[in-house]
Amino acid sequence: MKTIINDLHKAFESRVRLGIMSALAVNESLDFTALKEYLEVTDGNLASHMKALEKEEFVGVKKTFIGRKPNTMYYMTKAGKRAFEEHLNALEALIKSQK
Amino acid sequence: MKTIINDLHKAFESRVRLGIMSALAVNESLDFTALKEYLEVTDGNLASHMKALEKEEFVGVKKTFIGRKPNTMYYMTKAGKRAFEEHLNALEALIKSQK
Numbered sequence: 001m002k003t004i005i006n007d008l009h010k011a012f013e014s015r016v017r018l019g020i021m022s023a024l025a026v027n028e029s030l031d032f033t034a035l036k037e038y039l040e041v042t043d044g045n046l047a048s049h050m051k052a053l054e055k056e057e058f059v060g061v062k063k064t065f066i067g068r069k070p071n072t073m074y075y076m077t078k079a080g081k082r083a084f085e086e087h088l089n090a091l092e093a094l095i096k097s098q099k
Numbered sequence: 100m101k102t103i104i105n106d107l108h109k110a111f112e113s114r115v116r117l118g119i120m121s122a123l124a125v126n127e128s129l130d131f132t133a134l135k136e137y138l139e140v141t142d143g144n145l146a147s148h149m150k151a152l153e154k155e156e157f158v159g160v161k162k163t164f165i166g167r168k169p170n171t172m173y174y175m176t177k178a179g180k181r182a183f184e185e186h187l188n189a190l191e192a193l194i195k196s197q198k
Binding site (some may be wrong): 005008010013014015016018019022025026039088091092094095097098 | 104107109112113114115117118121124125138187190191193194196197
């Protein structure tokens with residue numbers, strides 16, 4: 001039990017962050033609006049979670065232009081991918097311990 | 100995706116609460132000290148999470164005596180069991196969507 005909980009990453013506790021990482025795991029990159037609509041969260045809520053994930057270096061940012069309009073794309077870093085996989089494995093172990 | 104995240108219960112977001120519910124799911128009841136040692140958390144941390152789970156009526160409290168010493172036992176309510184199972188099912192669906 002102790003081990004299972006210790007293997008859960010604090011950065012992924014929130015539902016929204018689980019959603020962000022899940023979405024970025026199956027899409028090479030997504031922009032802010034796509035993530036926001038996907039997860040049905042407010043700008044402020046998403047922005048604060050993105051900032052936290054960027055700070056952990058689990059998510060990277062790519063600034064591009066669509067025509068003249070700046071566009072911010074988010075992607076999952078290698079460290080993020082590894083940490084998220086570990087987190088999912090720990091969750092899986094916890095679920096298995098309950099069945 | 101939206102559905103998966105919406106099915107995750109806010110009350111179980113924290114690692115410690117996942118640990119509490121997991122422990123209470125496989126033990127009929129546990130006292131404060133047992134939970135604390137099991138999860139390796141401080142008194143204050145555990146107390147605040149227990150209070151939150153009690154407020155949701157996911158966890159119940161049974162006051163007993165061991166000899167003359169009062170002893171507080173915690174157990175999972177039926178509502179708690181149902182909500183926790185739904186949460187685990189939602190986590191399982193999220194994990195499956197990643198594999």
